Amino acid sequence: MARVSIILLTLWAFYPLIALADEDSPESSTTTPPAGLSSSERGLWFLLNKHYMASDLKQEEFDNLWKVWPEPLRTEAEKASKEERRRMAFSRYGLIEMPGRTLPMGFVSDGKQGWGMNCLACHGGKVAGEPIAGLPNSHFAFQTWAQDLVEYRVRFLGRKRSEFAQNLAVPLSRSNGSTNAQIFSVVLTALRDSDLVMKPFKEIHPPPLIHHDLDAPAFWNLKKKQNLYIDGYVSKSHRVIMQFVMLPTNSDERIKSWDNDFVDILAYAESVKPPRYKWPINRELSAKGEAVFNDHCSSCHGTYGQNASYPEKMIPIEEVGTDRRRLDGMPLEHRKFFEHGWISEDGKVKVVEQPTGYVAPPLDGVWASAPYFHNGSVPTLWHVLHPDQRPKVWLRSEDGYDTARVGLEVKEFVELPGEAKSADDKRKYFNTALPGKSAAGHDFPNALSEDERTALLEYLKSL
Ligand code: HEC
Numbered sequence: 349m350a351r352v353s354i355i356l357l358t359l360w361a362f363y364p365l366i367a368l369a370d371e372d373s374p375e376s377s378t379t380t381p382p383a384g385l386s387s388s389e390r391g392l393w394f395l396l397n398k399h400y401m402a403s404d405l406k407q408e409e410f411d412n413l414w415k416v417w418p419e420p421l422r423t424e425a426e427k428a429s430k431e432e433r434r435r436m437a438f439s440r441y442g443l444i445e446m447p448g449r450t451l452p453m454g455f456v457s458d459g460k461q462g463w464g465m466n467c468l469a470c471h472g473g474k475v476a477g478e479p480i481a482g483l484p485n486s487h488f489a490f491q492t493w494a495q496d497l498v499e500y501r502v503r504f505l506g507r508k509r510s511e512f513a514q515n516l517a518v519p520l521s522r523s524n525g526s527t528n529a530q531i532f533s534v535v536l537t538a539l540r541d542s543d544l545v546m547k548p549f550k551e552i553h554p555p556p557l558i559h560h561d562l563d564a565p566a567f568w569n570l571k572k573k574q575n576l577y578i579d580g581y582v583s584k585s586h587r588v589i590m591q592f593v594m595l596p597t598n599s600d601e602r603i604k605s606w607d608n609d610f611v612d613i614l615a616y617a618e619s620v621k622p623p624r625y626k627w628p629i630n631r632e633l634s635a636k637g638e639a640v641f642n643d644h645c646s647s648c649h650g651t652y653g654q655n656a657s658y659p660e661k662m663i664p665i666e667e668v669g670t671d672r673r674r675l676d677g678m679p680l681e682h683r684k685f686f687e688h689g690w691i692s693e694d695g696k697v698k699v700v701e702q703p704t705g706y707v708a709p710p711l712d713g714v715w716a717s718a719p720y721f722h723n724g725s726v727p728t729l730w731h732v733l734h735p736d737q738r739p740k741v742w743l744r745s746e747d748g749y750d751t752a753r754v755g756l757e758v759k760e761f762v763e764l765p766g767e768a769k770s771a772d773d774k775r776k777y778f779n780t781a782l783p784g785k786s787a788a789g790h791d792f793p794n795a796l797s798e799d800e801r802t803a804l805l806e807y808l809k810s811l
């Protein structure tokens with residue numbers, strides 16, 4: 349009985365991603381990029397135009413989701429113009445407008461009024477209101493999105509709640525702007541053998557699921573890395589990043605037919621350049637900060653400018669001291685999946701089976717990629733540099749940028765405020781008291797004087 353229910357729960361874990369899909373994915377052969385594009389250009393074209401996951405919802409459903417919003421939002425939406433209502437929906441779900449496109453960044457049209465989710469739903473964001481593909485989407489309200497859609501289908505389309513009862517059994521995200529992405533992948537890979545063939549039900553033995561939300565890394569740092577993910581446990585490979593399209597609606601043949609697409613998608617991700625800081629920088633102060641950086645930070649984070657270098661160093665968890673749930677939450681069975689068979693490019697992919705900590709990331713364009721650390725727990729670079737003053741709970745504004753502290757414009761709280769009553773209100777706040785969300789650790793800046801930190805903050809803007 350216990351085992352059966354664990355398996356069922358696990359199967360339900362991927363269910364949210366597919367249960368919202370009413371149809372099978374359209375055939376991949378219907379979408380071919382125009383001739384004459386470079387590999388990286390094709391990669392972006394694929395991300396903007398090709399379906400790799402089933403359609404999540406119809407345009408008409410999206411236009412009507414406001415009908416299940418809580419008050420007073422619902423009444424405001426009812427009175428609003430169609431355009432204003434759309435803006436409200438983008439804001440509620442953390443969807444990113446892309447100039448010249450009707451659909452949000454990260455969603456692809458199926459040509460039949462259906463929207464399918466794509467990589468840029470998590471890997472395309474905005475900073476100070478400006479959309480940037482390859483910047484993590486630190487707004488995405490995945491859980492709220494899925495819950496509203498279910499609610500709408502039950503209340504307005506006559507669907508049975510029991511059809512969806514399971515699909516919210518596993519968290520998609522516990523705070524807006526981060527997702528339980530690695531656990532989706534733990535589940536998806538547990539369903540297949542090393543040749544990507546779906547296993548018979550009785551052979552599915554999923555590992556325990558330790559949920560943890562993550563803030564995706566910026567694509568522009570990928571080129572410097574040999575290994576992927578915060579613990580660098582697997583070598584960079586276009587097949588490894590296909591793990592997220594392994595939904596049961598995609599057959600093994602279909603996934604393999606996308607092999608070349610993902611060569612291009614990886615080439616695209618590696619071609620993304622960090623954006624430049626948009627406001628003035630005090631060059632004199634920044635030069636002082638560079639000296640501080642080279643003395644205190646570059647041994648882990650590398651050097652920048654001419655003769656840039658990047659050591660890609662794994663730092664033991666005890667030394668870096670940031671939240672360890674991500675490290676503990678990745679089961680050995682899952683890591684081993686990438687060592688064998690098709691996904692491993694027949695053994696070419698190297699796996700670190702037992703990483704001891706996190707890899708210090710490159711800091712190019714770091715001004716733009718707030719919030720900080722792998723769990724997105726720290727809202728500004730000033731807070732990274734002042735470990736004792738990091739907020740316990742914070743709430744960001746939609747498009748505000750804090751040029752003094754360099755990062756998100758936030759309100760700070762000592763605990764979750766009383767007005768955050770419903771679950772979707774609570775998810776708007778980043779609450780460091782929740783599991784996996786600690787903002788502690790990385791105390792290295794405590795060795796610095798206040799003047800040194802001020803100079804260092806100026807330098808970090810220039811990377
Ligand atoms: C639900 C959100 C989500 C979706 C969808 C998603 N990713 Fe990610 N991605 C993440 C998160 C979170 C991480 C960080 C994981 C970690 O470090 O453990 C990540 C990491 C990565 C990395 C490694 C970056 C690095 O610097 O180590 C690559 C490459 C990547 N994703 C590519 C893709 C591609 C390609 C797709 C589409 C097939 C995709 N992702 C879909 C959330 C997502």
Ligand code: HEC
Nearest residue numbers: 644645648663668670706707708709720721722732792793
């Ligand atoms: C001993 C190695 C080490 C030293 C020294 C170090 N860091 Fe880090 N740093 C790390 C690691 C590891 C992470 C990733 C932690 C995580 O995400 O949980 C990190 C993360 C960061 C981040 C967040 C990056 C992001 O994209 O989220 C910033 C910013 C940063 N460090 C700045 C600095 C600065 C500035 C200094 C110098 C005062 C410094 N670090 C010194 C290892 C180091």
